[in-house]
Amino acid sequence: MSIHHKSNWELLKNGMFGENTIFRMAISLCPSIAVTNGLKNGVALGVSVMFVQTMVNITVSAMRKFIHPKIRIPIFMLVIAGYVTIIDMLMATYARAVYREIGLYIQIIVAFASIFARAEVFASKNKIIPSFFDGLGMGIGFLLAMIVISFFRELLGKGELWGISFVSGNPLLIMILPAGGFLAVGLLMGFFNWVDIKFYGGKGASGAG
Amino acid sequence: MATEAKTPELIVSVSPHVRGKETVSRIMWTVNLSLLPAFIAAVYYFGPRAAYVTGLCILAAVLSEHIYQISLNKKTTIGDGSAFLTGLLLGLNLPASVPFYIPIIGSIIAIVITKLLFGGLGYNIFNPALIGRAFLLISFPKLMTIWTEPTARFVALDAKTTATPLGILKEGGLSQLMQVFGDKTELYMSLLMGNRAGSLGETSVIALLIGAAFLLYRGYITWHIPFSFLATVGVIAWIFGGQGGLFTGDPVIHLISGGLMLGAFFMATDYVTCPTIRKGQVIFGIGCGIITMLIRLKGGFPEGVMFAILLMNCFAPLIDRGVKSKMFGAVKEQEK
Numbered sequence: 001m002s003i004h005h006k007s008n009w010e011l012l013k014n015g016m017f018g019e020n021t022i023f024r025m026a027i028s029l030c031p032s033i034a035v036t037n038g039l040k041n042g043v044a045l046g047v048s049v050m051f052v053q054t055m056v057n058i059t060v061s062a063m064r065k066f067i068h069p070k071i072r073i074p075i076f077m078l079v080i081a082g083y084v085t086i087i088d089m090l091m092a093t094y095a096r097a098v099y100r101e102i103g104l105y106i107q108i109i110v111a112f113a114s115i116f117a118r119a120e121v122f123a124s125k126n127k128i129i130p131s132f133f134d135g136l137g138m139g140i141g142f143l144l145a146m147i148v149i150s151f152f153r154e155l156l157g158k159g160e161l162w163g164i165s166f167v168s169g170n171p172l173l174i175m176i177l178p179a180g181g182f183l184a185v186g187l188l189m190g191f192f193n194w195v196d197i198k199f200y201g202g203k204g205a206s207g208a209g
Numbered sequence: 210m211a212t213e214a215k216t217p218e219l220i221v222s223v224s225p226h227v228r229g230k231e232t233v234s235r236i237m238w239t240v241n242l243s244l245l246p247a248f249i250a251a252v253y254y255f256g257p258r259a260a261y262v263t264g265l266c267i268l269a270a271v272l273s274e275h276i277y278q279i280s281l282n283k284k285t286t287i288g289d290g291s292a293f294l295t296g297l298l299l300g301l302n303l304p305a306s307v308p309f310y311i312p313i314i315g316s317i318i319a320i321v322i323t324k325l326l327f328g329g330l331g332y333n334i335f336n337p338a339l340i341g342r343a344f345l346l347i348s349f350p351k352l353m354t355i356w357t358e359p360t361a362r363f364v365a366l367d368a369k370t371t372a373t374p375l376g377i378l379k380e381g382g383l384s385q386l387m388q389v390f391g392d393k394t395e396l397y398m399s400l401l402m403g404n405r406a407g408s409l410g411e412t413s414v415i416a417l418l419i420g421a422a423f424l425l426y427r428g429y430i431t432w433h434i435p436f437s438f439l440a441t442v443g444v445i446a447w448i449f450g451g452q453g454g455l456f457t458g459d460p461v462i463h464l465i466s467g468g469l470m471l472g473a474f475f476m477a478t479d480y481v482t483c484p485t486i487r488k489g490q491v492i493f494g495i496g497c498g499i500i501t502m503l504i505r506l507k508g509g510f511p512e513g514v515m516f517a518i519l520l521m522n523c524f525a526p527l528i529d530r531g532v533k534s535k536m537f538g539a540v541k542e543q544e545k
Contacts, residue, residue: 172314174348183322190326 008133015137022145022185023192027113032149033181035102039162042150043143044098048091048106050139052083053115057135059083060123067124076119077110084109114138153184233330236429236480237290243420244297244475250403250413254359255305259409262312263300269316270296277325291330295319298338298476301410302468302515303345306355306370314348315341335522336482339515346515356406371406374466375511382452383459400465411468421474433490434483434497435473439464441498449506463505472514473497482522489528496521 006014019025022032028049035041059079060067067075088106091099099106109115118138123131154160157175159167174180251259274292278285286292299315319341324333346353356376358369374396377386390396399405403413410417424430443460450458463469477483477497484493497517504513 170349170352172348173350174344177347179347187322 006130008130011130011133012137012140015134015139016141016144019138020141020145020192021114021138022142022149023189025114025117026189027117028142029185031105031108031112032146032185033178035105036146036150036153036181036184037157037176038154039147039150040098041102042146044091044095045102045105046139046143046146048087049109049112049115049142050136051087052080052109052112053118053139053142054132054135055083056080056115056119057123057131058128060119061126061128061131064124072120072124076116076124080112080115080119081110114142148188149181149184152188153180156180233291234289237294239427239429240424240475241290241294241297243423244294244301244410246416246419247301247410247413247471248297250416251301251305251409254403254412255357255409256360258305262303262305262307263297263409265309265312266300266303266316267293267296269313270299270320273317273320274325277321286330289330291324292320295324295337295341298410299341301471302338302342302408304353304355304407305357305409307349307352311345311349311352315345318344331481333481335519336476336479339476339519342515343519358406359404359412373407373511374400374405374462375505378462378466379505379511383462386462397461397465400462405466407466408468408471411471414465414470417470417474421470424474430474430478431487431490433487434477434494437491437494438473438477438497438501439469441495442469442502445498445502445506449502463502467505467512468514469501472518477518477521482525484525484528484532486529486532486534489525489532492528492532493521493525496524 017024021028031045035045056076056079060076063075063079084107087109088103091106092103118135122134126134151161153175154162155167156172157177157180159165159169159171172180175184248259248263251263270292271287275285275287278287296316296319299319300312303312303315319337323335323337323340324330327333355370356373358371372380374386374390377389386396387393390399401414403416405412421430421435425432443464446458446460446463448455448458450460450463473494477494484490497514500517500520501513504510504516510516
């Protein structure tokens with residue numbers, strides 16, 4: 001049944017670097033541009049996605065023998081929607097300030113390509129433990145990407161980090177606008193590709209299955 | 210009787226067999242030269258500060274291109290004058306009062322991100338100088354719209370800040386503009402000579418026209434883009450620009466204020482980012498004019514030349530594809 005040949009650590013690493021949702025696969029770019037104008041929002045969405053990703057992988061993996069292949073897509077959808085509802089309500093209760101800003105994007109996690117893709121290509125074909133590590137790795141990869149992007153955008157665009165201002169003067173206002181989001185994601189993606197080619201011979205891009 | 214008829218030497222070479230003298234660097238340096246009158250006018254009206262800002266732009270543009278190419282082990286192309294031109298155009302598009310880091314940031318964005326990351330000269334989608342300016346305008350909306358009053362005679366007095374004519378027109382209408390400048394002839398004269406607030410190089414229409422006439426004479430730019438651009442702006446200003454209903458607007462004010470002359474002659478005509486086919490260039494110019502007037506009359510900014518040219522830059526490849534003439538003898542592919 002199991003088709004993977006990787007250790008759990010390799011699965012984690014694959015999610016974080018080899019198949020990083022944003023910098024490698026270039027999917028789920030919409031939230032990565034929309035909410036990364038502040039470190040706090042970026043981390044909040046990153047953690048939510050990490051939670052949903054991991055739980056969905058576990059659940060789908062546990063149910064993989066009962067899901068009929070023909071209706072697997074709606075089933076995945078229901079599982080994802082269930083966990084998104086949980087995180088949505090949790091945030092609405094305990095993190096109101098953040099929720100007010102990024103609430104819409106929490107609900108949009110339902111339609112995240114990365115979560116859906118992992119359920120389809122990994123969790124529905126593997127046992128629970130590898131699925132857990134795969135989901136966690138992808139989640140951490142997404143979280144790391146959000147932290148990197150929002151770090152630069154908040155620092156350059158507002159001159160502050162986590163809401164604490166420490167650079168006076170005129171910040172680059174464009175960096176917290178959508179145009180700056182595209183600019184930041186594009187430049188960081190280029191930078192990580194350069195690092196990959198320079199130090200790993202470009203294997204990270206193609207080597208990860 | 211020439212018994213020893215000289216056999217002509219047989220030279221075999223690949224085409225093209227006749228080469229003109231024109232090279233990229235020759236054209237670029239000529240365009241730089243044609244901006245000299247505008248630069249002198251800028252220094253005349255805004256003092257040494259104008260030369261400082263423009264020089265900083267050129268220096269940052271040339272240096273960033275050089276450093277980028279050296280650090281990537283590429284041949285440096287600063288000699289062709291295109292980086293110099295980008296810096297010069299960006300400098301002429303800035304207000305005189307900007308602090309030193311604004312020209313530097315703008316030049317780096319223009320050269321590295323807009324030009325070199327896309328593959329260098331000839332591959333950029335957008336006009337580098339305009340992207341640099343758009344980046345600065347959005348990043349520093351306050352600093353980029355502090356317009357100092359021209360002081361004239363190459364000296365910098367304690368400059369007063371004021372609004373640009375288009376800004377006044379947007380806020381208070383034509384009557385307010387008349388109050389500031391006196392009567393209509395005085396208004397036209399100030400706008401033509403450049404005795405008004407605005408970006409460094411855009412104010413003096415006469416200086417710009419001298420440079421543009423030089424370029425037209427040399428054949429480096431053709432009439433298609435600038436004149437269709439200007440004509441569209443004029444017609445729309447005449448029809449919709451007036452307060453008393455249709456066909457009451459004053460096209461002349463719209464034509465000689467703002468950055469229209471600088472944009473139409475020196476930036477919309479950038480070889481890389483405009484359509485290459487004449488018919489397409491006319492469409493390009495008309496599109497620029499429509500967007501410019503849309504922003505000036507209805508938009509939030511008082512001036513729209515920059516965004517108009519940038520938006521039409523996106524459409525340049527599409528326009529080229531649309532107006533491409535049919536190849537001689539080519540048969541339309543049968544639809545199945």
